Amino acid sequence: MASIHQKYQEAIRLYAETDLSAVQIAKACNVEVAGFRAYLGRHHRDLLLKRYGMEGMECSVKLRSKRGQRPDAHLKYKEAVEACDNLSYIRLSISEIARMFGVTATGLGNFLRLHYPDVLERREKAKLRLGIADNTWRGARRQCAEVYTQAVEMYKTTDMTISEVAEFCGVSIGGLSQHLRFYHKEVIEKRFSEREQAKKGKKKIGHISGNGRKHVPDPETVERYREALELYRNTNLIVKDIVQRAGVPLEGFRYYLRTWHRDLMLERRGMSAAGKDRDDIDLSITKRYLKSTSAKYADAIDSLKANPRQVAKVAAEFGLHPETFRMYLKEHEPELSKRLGMMKAANGKTVSRQAAEKYAEAVRLYETTGEELKSIARRLGLVYNSLGGYVRRNCPEAKQRHEAIVAKKKTD
Known part of the structure; x- marks a missing residue:
């Protein structure tokens, strides 16, 4: 802290003893203007109030409001504005009143137009009423x-x-x-x-923001990342390969994507922002699948849809890891995964949905007739060993009903 006070010591002396502006003092003392102004406002606010003719006022008073007239400007033009609104000065022009109170005519005129347009209107009406109008055009030319x-x-x-x-x-x-x-x-x-x-609210792309500008990327930024964005949109390359090919910084391109092209990132991750604000979707909890991953599993998924069968067999046919393929299906093809996955049978056992559908007719015939399982398998075109294993594991009650029917026939 001592070093900061020492840095601005000479600048503070000049500000207190001269009428030089903060910019002129900063240049003379070789310090930053913004830094000097901040130091003044924080540690020597009494000097600021004195410079603005506001000695004795509370230090908390605002020297510059967001909009409207500044306190120092108000004090500067206060008497001149009151004179302009006083019938005693009605025969004088704005310029004459300005000279009388030691301010510039242009400054007073602009101050009135900006903050007291009603004073100008009252002056003109009063002059017309008194018959002393000078027939000079007022307002915008x-x-x-x-x-x-x-x-x-x-x-x-x-x-x-x-x-x-x-x-x-x-x-x-x-x-x-x-x-x-x-x-x-x-x-x-x-x-x-x-x-x-x-x-x-949140900044929305293409809409006006708090600074009055549209919330859009700068044209230079758009041009800089144009090639990288095209590669990201139209190829299966990963981001690291894209930035190397386009010659742009990795973190810069990632920030550009997160800020301006979040929809493309969601698309790459197999998600959609339909029906919700794209900015509300947390990218950190979304699975990062590459476009190449989607292309990798596309043929296998099409084959499964056309001819439903065991996921492991399809994975083997297309050279895929069965568990990884099964996980991908659950996340990106939930309906297909559900149709091919496990289900609870009427007896409470968990069975393969595909197997249950495949052997349903055979089980029905087996538990309601005395026909041998081998005969049923041959008639329905099923593999006997597979059907027998399914019945033993998952339908023991069907075997009991079948044996009861066979025993009853022998008794009769």
Whole structure:
């Protein structure tokens, strides 16, 4: 802390003893302007209040509000504004009143237009009533209004900033800003309320944000990652290979994807943001499957759908690891996995759904007739050993009913 005080010691002396601005002092003392201003506000606020003519006021008073007039400006023009609104000075022009109170005519005029437009209106009405109007045009000049008509309309109907509108229409940024603040306050108020509303919620891509700009990536950033994004969208390459090929930083590209192309990341992970905000989906809990993984299992899945059979057999046919393939099916093909998976039979035993469907007719015949199991298997085109093993493991009650029917026939 002592080193900081020592760093700004000379700058503070100049600020207290001279009328130099903070920028001039910072340059003279070779310190950062922002740092010097922050140091002033934190450790020498009394000097700031003195500089602004606000000695004796509470140190908590705001020197600069978010909008509206500054306290120092209010004090500077206070008496001149009161004179402009006083009938005793009605015969004087704004320029004459400004000179009388030691302020510039332009500064006073702009201050009135910006903060006290009602004073100007009352002055004009009073002059007309008293018959001392000078027939001078007040307000926006016709030529200026024509120059800024297109820019004002564009600022009203789009999300473009003042600087963007001015550049597009080929007009002065400062001139357009002043024209809007003086003669189109409702437009400025509307944009301000939109910005304040945007600060309350999450930033949405393509919508206005709290700083008044659209929440979109910079054109330079878009161009920088254009090739990498195309590779990410249209190939099965992993991100590390993509950044090497495109020559962009890995962490930068990952941040670009998370911020501006979250939908592509979800697509790569086999998820969809339909019906919910894409920003609400936590990427850390989503499974990171590559596009190449989807292509790897595509043929096996198509084969299973066309001809349902044991997952292990299909995995062996296509050279896949059976357990890994089974896990992939459960996550990405839940309906197919459920159809091929295990189920609870009527007797409470857990059996393969496919086997239960395959042997259902054979079991029904076996438990309701006296026909031998080998005969039933031959008639239905089933493998006897497989059918016998299934009945012994999963349908012992069917065997008991079959034996009861056979014993009854022998008795009769």
